[in-house]
Amino acid sequence: MDARAISAALLLSFLLFSAASAFNITNLLSQFPDFNDLNNFLTQTNLAGEINSRKTITILALDNGAVSGLSGKPLDVQRRILSVHVILDYYDAQKLARLSSDNTTVLTTLFQASGAARNQQGFIKVGQISHGEIAFGSAVRGSQFDSRLVKSVVAQPYNICVLQISSPIQVPGIDAKPPRSSPSSPPPSSFSPVGSPKKAPAPSAKTPSKARAPPAKKPKVVADSPARSPPKSADGEDDAAAPAPSEKSGASRGSFIGAAAVMAVISVFLAL
Numbered sequence: 001m002d003a004r005a006i007s008a009a010l011l012l013s014f015l016l017f018s019a020a021s022a023f024n025i026t027n028l029l030s031q032f033p034d035f036n037d038l039n040n041f042l043t044q045t046n047l048a049g050e051i052n053s054r055k056t057i058t059i060l061a062l063d064n065g066a067v068s069g070l071s072g073k074p075l076d077v078q079r080r081i082l083s084v085h086v087i088l089d090y091y092d093a094q095k096l097a098r099l100s101s102d103n104t105t106v107l108t109t110l111f112q113a114s115g116a117a118r119n120q121q122g123f124i125k126v127g128q129i130s131h132g133e134i135a136f137g138s139a140v141r142g143s144q145f146d147s148r149l150v151k152s153v154v155a156q157p158y159n160i161c162v163l164q165i166s167s168p169i170q171v172p173g174i175d176a177k178p179p180r181s182s183p184s185s186p187p188p189s190s191f192s193p194v195g196s197p198k199k200a201p202a203p204s205a206k207t208p209s210k211a212r213a214p215p216a217k218k219p220k221v222v223a224d225s226p227a228r229s230p231p232k233s234a235d236g237e238d239d240a241a242a243p244a245p246s247e248k249s250g251a252s253r254g255s256f257i258g259a260a261a262v263m264a265v266i267s268v269f270l271a272l
Contacts, residue, residue, distance in 0.1 A: 022159040025051045025059065029162070032153060034063040038082075041070060045079035050110070051086060058087040059162045060136065061153055066167050073175070080174050084124065084138075085165075086110035090158045093134070093149065100128045106139050111174075121171050138171040146170050 026048050029039040038061055042048040051057060062085070070078050088108050091099075099105045104127035112122020123139035135145035147169050153162040 022055060023052065023156055025160070028154055028160070029061070035061055035153075037064045038062055038067050041067060041078055041082060045075060045082060047079060047082055047086070047110075054088070056088075056090045056158060057160050058089065058091045059160070060085040060087070060147075060165045060169070061162050062168060063164065066165075069168065077175055080111060080114075080116065081168065081171070083111040083114060084109050084122070084169055084171055084174070087124070088113060090161055091163075092155050092157070092161045093152045093163065096126055096134050096149070096163075097128075097132075100126050100134055103127070118173070121174055124169055136165060136169055138169055140172050143170065143172065 025042060026039060029035045029042075039048075042051070051059070070081060073081075086109055088110060091107070104125050106123050106125050109122055109124055111117050114122075120139040120141065125137050125139045125143075125145075127135060127145060129135045129145060134149040136147040136149070137143050137145040146167065148166040150164040150166055153164050155161045
């Protein structure tokens with residue numbers, strides 16, 4: 001291989017390496033102390049690595065004072081808010097001025113590429129307000145231009161541009177957690193609609209149901225037997241004073257009276 005071929009191979013390798021690592025957002029921002037806090041937030045939320053993986057990008061940078069409002073927010077919320085300030089294309093101040101001179105332009109952000117954006121949360125609008133000032137705002141309907149372009153920080157055409165803005169872009173609902181679909185659980189089996197008849201609980205063994213209890217037996221009322229006529233004495237008169245004998249005592253008394261009558265007859269014969 002001659003010297004020309006070797007030189008061409010080295011130049012090609014250098015160009016490929018330069019294209020693969022065109023910029024490093026952490027190294028760029030570390031040169032500007034006013035963006036130290038932003039640099040830390042990008043590192044903590046892992047947005048720095050995702051930004052470096054892009055070939056063409058624009059950062060809407062917030063200085064230490066403007067980004068302080070993110071402190072204390074959950075890490076996922078910080079990531080969503082900061083990703084709105086990353087535009088997926090190269091825009092320097094001159095290009096933005098041309099875009100916004102006639103009409104409002106909608107730009108796509110890194111938050112839209114994440115798939116977590118709802119409605120128009122992943123887009124921002126850019127336009128010119130009074131005296132040619134360039135302003136930014138959320139593309140969600142009803143949102144205002146709430147941030148201004150301050151200056152250009154660094155530009156590497158056409159890979160990366162860092163533009164300082166006055167305040168964070170306010171995106172409605174970006175702080176809220178994205179809804180998660182949960183499987184619907186079947187209604188409980190014991191549910192009964194209002195007005196539906198309810199079943200009576202089954203009677204337990206200890207407390208039998210009144211409907212199944214046998215009817216109470218009435219005590220037998222034994223009718224009084226008809227009074228017997230009192231027995232007559234030997235002289236033919238009724239023994240009114242004697243109580244009414246029972247069946248057993250009546251039988252023994254009858255045999256006693258019969259024996260007395262026999263003795264009386266024998267006494268009469270002996271007296272003759």
